[in-house]
Amino acid sequence: MTKKTQKALRARKVRGSRRAFLKQAGAASIAAAGATALGAPYVHGQNKTIRWRLQTYAGPALAENVIKPSIEKFNKIANGEMVIELFTADQLVPTGELFRAMQKGTIDAVQSDDDSINAPVDVSVFGGYFPFALRYSLDVPALFHEWGLDKIWQEAYGEVEGVTWLSAGAWDPCHFNTKKPIRSLEDLKGLRVFTFPTAGKFLKRFGVVPVTLPWEDVEVAVQTGELDGIAWSGITEDYTVGWADVTDYFLTNNISGAWIGSYFANSERWNELPDHLKTLFKVCMDSSHYHRLYWYWAGEAKLRVNGKKLKLTTIPADEWAKVEAEAQKFWDEIAAKSPRTKKVVEIFRKYNETMQKAGPPYRY
Numbered sequence: 001m002t003k004k005t006q007k008a009l010r011a012r013k014v015r016g017s018r019r020a021f022l023k024q025a026g027a028a029s030i031a032a033a034g035a036t037a038l039g040a041p042y043v044h045g046q047n048k049t050i051r052w053r054l055q056t057y058a059g060p061a062l063a064e065n066v067i068k069p070s071i072e073k074f075n076k077i078a079n080g081e082m083v084i085e086l087f088t089a090d091q092l093v094p095t096g097e098l099f100r101a102m103q104k105g106t107i108d109a110v111q112s113d114d115d116s117i118n119a120p121v122d123v124s125v126f127g128g129y130f131p132f133a134l135r136y137s138l139d140v141p142a143l144f145h146e147w148g149l150d151k152i153w154q155e156a157y158g159e160v161e162g163v164t165w166l167s168a169g170a171w172d173p174c175h176f177n178t179k180k181p182i183r184s185l186e187d188l189k190g191l192r193v194f195t196f197p198t199a200g201k202f203l204k205r206f207g208v209v210p211v212t213l214p215w216e217d218v219e220v221a222v223q224t225g226e227l228d229g230i231a232w233s234g235i236t237e238d239y240t241v242g243w244a245d246v247t248d249y250f251l252t253n254n255i256s257g258a259w260i261g262s263y264f265a266n267s268e269r270w271n272e273l274p275d276h277l278k279t280l281f282k283v284c285m286d287s288s289h290y291h292r293l294y295w296y297w298a299g300e301a302k303l304r305v306n307g308k309k310l311k312l313t314t315i316p317a318d319e320w321a322k323v324e325a326e327a328q329k330f331w332d333e334i335a336a337k338s339p340r341t342k343k344v345v346e347i348f349r350k351y352n353e354t355m356q357k358a359g360p361p362y363r364y
Helices: 003-031 060-066 068-078 095-104 122-126 139-145 149-158 197-206 215-224 235-241 267-272 275-306 317-335 339-358
Strands: 050-056 082-087 109-112 163-170 175-178 192-195 209-211 229-233 249-251 260-266 311-313
Touching: 060 068, 060 235, 060 275, 068 082, 068 275, 095 109, 095 163, 095 260, 122 149, 122 339, 139 149, 139 163, 139 339, 149 163, 149 339, 163 267, 163 275, 175 235, 192 197, 197 209, 197 317, 215 229, 229 235, 235 275, 260 267, 317 339
Parallel strands: 050 082, 050 109, 192 209, 192 229, 249 311
Antiparallel strands: 109 260, 163 260, 175 229, 175 249
């Protein structure tokens, strides 16, 4: 069976899952007077198992590491009181519509970056890959737990009805993996790449052409020539999800040292939970954050050294410094959008200055 055939079968399965989901949502609307087909929330009766649908941004292979182990732990420890059903990228709802679907109660919870799900808050621009804000994955929990970003995110989402922001964690750095080698900024011009919204806006300054596609279509799009490459992950994901099988080169320069992703929940569903299940969910989120820290950190190094599928290329440091300098202009533009985005940018700047002054191992 060819890769293209496998992709087609997966797509058919996804469409079937969506049809079943919509049919179930429609049935729920009949039972709940006045509710719309897609907007019908679950009704949790007394002494009945609480059931949630949670959709992640990640495709099936990636979800095995970035969320599935923690959900399995939750379901086991909850011991029948609550069950979370996990769905992968675009399986029930297109990723760009996840926020609205969660807000309406179509789904109960989401794991994604704020940027990709079109969260209607000013801080959503910092979710995913905000250019050069982070050097290492540990920068994310440090900024959220010690430098106050968690309070800012809580404040921002507190102004939006129907969705509760729960927690942020770190993922991998953002590199290019491409069909042709990239050894200079000139090589970026005209490249059609799959990337995140904010990262794409920044990369346009260097001639990159951002392309938006469903996650499951990316591999085939590279094979057919619709895409020249991907700027969506580090090398661990390239090997895990199959992108290393359809691209040839990996650029060692990155535009961010870590991806900021979060967990969100429909506020009504979250508020209905008893305190011990809220605590259990938070503990399992932390377990997921911890797993990713070492899985990515180890994988990025091992696959650069031992991986056989991707050849490494590098843009010289003096030339790459132009990209870093341009990022500071981009930061200024984002800071001008609102008092809150200005505050976040100021925290990023002060944090990075502190890390630089601290020296190795914080910054080199």
